[in-house]
Amino acid sequence: MSSPDLHADLCGIRFGNPLVNGSGTLDALAAGTLGLGAFVTKTVTLHPREGNPPVRIAETPAGMVNSIGLANPGLDAFCADHLPRLGELGVPVIASVGGWSPSEYATAVARIGAHPAVAAVELNVSCPNVESGCIAIGTDAGETRALVERCRSETDLPVLAKLSPSVSDVAAIATAAAEGGAHGLVLINTVRGIAIDRDRLRPLLGGGGGGLSGPAIKPIALHAIFHARAATGLPIIGMGGVASAQDCVEFLAAGASLVGIGTSLFADPGLPQRMLPELGRLVRQHGAETIEDLVGVAHPRLSSSTRA
């Protein structure tokens, strides 16, 4: 029996395998790409950001809350120092962009989108760890639509919108992103959470609240992906608690075309390498030839013709 084809496609980009990192959960320049099929950068903003004061992370049952605060070198240093080196990684690079106003996003998308190292742009409208901007845009359908539309006009590259699960109707926001012209969606960012210091009985994280990630959020992620897919039919990079090849096929079934890993990379950087053979076995076990064959199979109403 030949081994199944683990190639994946998203918005016309071809990936050696369907695994990617979640934005902000891998520094490929420090650690390499760990066998992933693509590299997603940490969210970059117009100006450099130091990030929030410690404590920035706290472990919680089957997960963690973080309040990193979008620490990043800023657009200039990112384009001058990081992108040229990222271009040598040998896998497609997806650049994540954040900001406090549509024009900030637009400036960053125009600059980054013009760089040959970048295959697609991801708009982070879902970071819970900054006061305004970002998630404030991504919790409002109208602002999300307008932002995506604006950014689409700044680049010829595929534009993906990364959405938060901490909204009352994720399908409505996904629909707004689709109306704005998003080529694809990335779901989910972290779930809003808070950790209380067991001794001081005060918020533990320096930023107060934070974002929950890890296996604890997997059902929330599957729910968001399932409904965003049903509402829009857009291709999706699905993530949130993925820790095994079994999780990966469940995410594919819910509607993800690529599957992201974040927190579980921290626990086990060897995970992607070990997952891939197991993923191949599972694809076969489900009677599929390719990754694409499993995308969206959990949806009774979807036929293959609706797959973008």
Add this chain to the structure above:
Amino acid sequence: MAAVEAVGAYTLLRLGDDGGDTGAPGQFFMLRAEPAPAAAYLPRAVSAAWAGDGELAFLLDVRGAGTRALTEARTVSVVGPLGRGFDLAAGPSILVGGGIGAAILPWLRRRLEQRGDVRTVLGFRSPEHAVCAGIVDPDATVVLDPVLVTEPLARLLPASATVYACGPDRMLEAVAALCAEHDVPCQLAMEAAMACGFGACYGCAVRLDGTWKRLCIEGPVVEAARVLA
């Protein structure tokens, strides 16, 4: 296979060396009990107490779920060596340890002894915690709370020696200030909450050179001047 034994209030965890790189004194490893309990899904950063002769040894202060799971595990996953260890200087050395900070010193002492005279000062909160002084340096000067380890250190300064220190933040600040006062070179092994240990999460922020930096990449051992900057 893991072997576990009590060293006073602390616990010595010895893992069979699988032949991989064991790094150098001051570097650390991310350890996780397998299968990981839900309360300790993330690995714990631990410095090697020593490595060699087919084993990797860690001295643990069992505080919470992660360190407890490590002492009960049949299998431990090991990622590392990670980070930057001590920069071993020529000539005499002074080792300073506070509490579980002593865990990083045995291996360092063995290496430094080949380069010159080594003096060790250690501070602990109780006699049970001080038992581990024997595996760091049988000739160490040991003080117990409320006496601070900076007291015996101050008596050794000024000296033409390099100071290597590991312990709680307050102790490290005091040691750095004392060494700066006497113009003695000083290296600090610091701690921060770490989720990954390899630069991925940005969780381990410490103030270095006046800005937040990732300790797992810049350290955990840093020149004291960078903390004071």
